[in-house]
């Protein structure tokens with residue numbers, strides 16, 4: 001809201017008049033609640049101040065330049081007192097509860113982000129809840145939920161107490177997410193008793209860090225992985241062993257169960273890779289196959305990655321499902337990506353078999369806890385827990401169609417099982433014609449999600465849909481049936497609509513040299529400023545762009561006809577190439593960068609997740625490494641991850657020439 005200078009003058013004059021009239025009363029009332037007549041000083045922005053506020057300048061010259069008005073007038077313009085102003089009820093740093101109620105809670109112990117999240121909850125207007133309200137107790141963390149909370153799973157297996165009791169006993173109320181920073185229910189509830197802290201005899205696990213330090217966690221903390229060979233230890237014991245406590249665990253609070261290391265020991269293990277003494281890894285060429293010996297090393301390194309099963313096992317199985325619900329799969333899981341790329345790049349069936357380990361685990365989860373799996377699969381970000389099911393089925397069935405002699409009936413049947421589990425899990429998410437979005441023609445809830453969820457969070461789930469649809473097509477061909485056509489059509493529609501929306505929100509721009517570039521914003525619902533066909537918004541940063549591309553790669557691979565095709569991948573490659581020679585942390589096209597370069601995060605390359613685009617534009621890998629010295633570049637590119645990605649770029653290049661190619665070197 002801009003004021004004309006005339007309006008400002010009028011305001012100043014009237015304010016000065018009121019000031020004179022009220023000056024006497026003013027000084028005595030500054031510590032009471034600010035009234036509508038209170039005179040306030042405004043220097044622009046959404047906040048104003050009363051005299052006596054620490055944040056208000058004492059310099060008379062500066063003070064004279066500020067606009068003075070009544071607080072009533074300020075409020076009409078949407079300007080509120082700052083939280084530090086005497087008599088202020090505006091929530092903020094100094095006023096977590098908006099001054100309405102004393103809270104006096106020390107959120108400092110929860111860290112900067114943790115405190116920020118909890119203070120934000122206090123901005124939700126207070127709501128009264130009957131202390132006899134039924135609450136459902138989680139099994140993993142000491143949290144309770146409302147009956148209709150969307151995060152509540154396996155309700156029938158949970159202990160029920162009253163809200164009053166939960167508050168008194170120190171349960172976290174309506175908290176969810178890995179560190180408890182999300183508010184899922186009981187919004188606006190204000191506690192009466194403090195939250196319970198972790199006690200000295202709480203059983204946890206000590207993690208040895210690379211720097212030699214010991215760190216104590218509760219099992220289930222997302223900052224470490226519970227392993228079979230770890231020793232459980234109480235917090236007291238850990239402190240005696242000079243371990244420090246994980247800050248995320250402090251924030252999340254007490255656990256109600258412990259890891260079941262015996263059951264964990266029964267999970268399949270990965271072979272250990274010990275590099276031979278006479279072997280020094282060297283960078284792979286993006287054009288020529290490495291030697292047989294080098295290929296074998298890469299395969300062995302890949303097989304040693306571990307299955308990538310995310311959640312641990314607890315004595316209470318409900319706790320295991322709660323941890324599963326809290327896990328994030330969308331990056332996607334590093335091991336699954338490595339297995340997928342590794343198989344495409346080498347054709348080694350042991351790698352495909354490694355991918356199946358987690359696929360079996362999550363197939364069984366879908367069978368045993370269908371309600372949990374369905375809840376998790378509701379949006380493309382979380383449905384990615386089925387990534388290894390879809391991708392391993394696709395690889396198995398694609399191979400079976402092309403080389404029937406290389407795949408057993410048992411393998412085909414297992415792939416079919418993975419797909420059946422997916423179809424059953426996704427049924428309530430994308431089937432049914434009751435409430436279709438008129439624009440997208442898919443269920444309204446999913447369509448709304450497509451339009452609002454960050455692209456980089458959704459892309460790998462959409463890629464998983466693409467893979468599942470391609471695998472179902474293979475299955476129909478092998479089984480000589482059309483049984484799965486409805487699901488194939490649905491999944492493909494989802495992919496198509498998501499891509500269409502991604503492209504329409506994003507910016508596909510043709511530069512003067514005729515080359516096309518594609519970039520897009522971080523937020524799916526961001527409204528761009530459009531200028532000469534260029535879109536300006538919070539263009540996605542390199543790191544998140546990298547996650548997003550792993551999903552695009554699956555779509556290119558499985559369903560290029562749905563929008564992620566050669567031309568589109570080339571336009572993305574052009575943008576990535578251009579970006580690597582700038583200093584901008586966000587990826588845009590050259591013309592947009594000339595007008596308004598952007599860095600959502602600081603420039604930080606190389607990112608080897610971009611190496612695959614070498615298949616669409618020569619020099620991508622060199623571009624990614626263009627800021628490195630020769631020595632640093634060789635160091636980076638001789639690493640496992642860079643070698644794998646360089647070889648996968650060769651696969652993609654070969655795939656462009658032969659769309660039936662299952663793996664690199666297949667035709668030799």
Ligand SMILES: [Zn+2]
Pocket residue numbers: 048049050053054055056081082083084085086
């Ligand atoms: Zn103030």
Ligand SMILES: [Zn+2]
Pocket residue numbers: 144145146149150151152174175176184185186
């Ligand atoms: Zn809840």
Ligand SMILES: [Zn+2]
Pocket residue numbers: 216217218221222223224246247248249
């Ligand atoms: Zn922890």
